[in-house]
Amino acid sequence: MAGCTWCGGDVTRSSTGRPRRFCSDEHRKAWHQRVKTLRRQVDHYKDLGAANAEPYRSYWLSCAADAQAELTNLS
Ligand SMILES: [Zn+2]
Known part of the structure; x- marks a missing residue:
């Protein structure tokens, strides 16, 4: 990756x-912060999906999928 x-x-x-992955220390930290937040969100949304009935389940699970997709993009 360039x-x-x-x-x-x-x-x-x-x-x-x-090869380095970041142009600066700030960006390395920002990335780590974002990844940490997204991981927490994925777990949180999945928990909410599991704890709720439809239609809320689908809503939370799609939030989890979005956060997971962004996480995959960043890794
Ligand atoms: Zn950068």
């Missing part, structure tokens, strides 16, 4: 030659 995982901007190559 560019910063967070903003898609240029990433400077590290001295070890290992």
